[in-house]
Amino acid sequence: MSLSKESRRRLSRVFRVTQLAIRWGFIPTVLYLGFKKGADPGMPEPTLMSLLWA
16 A cells, blocks of 8 residues: 555655654653642652752
């Protein structure tokens, strides 16, 4: 089964956009989920300054 040139180009573009979204979205997503969940019991609450200072 062979794909046309147009189909290959579209799949390549979708792959590049997905790859870009994963690369630039992973760290902010992890930080967001960490702030949303909050600190473990007995640990100080995370703040933006404590993340930047460490």
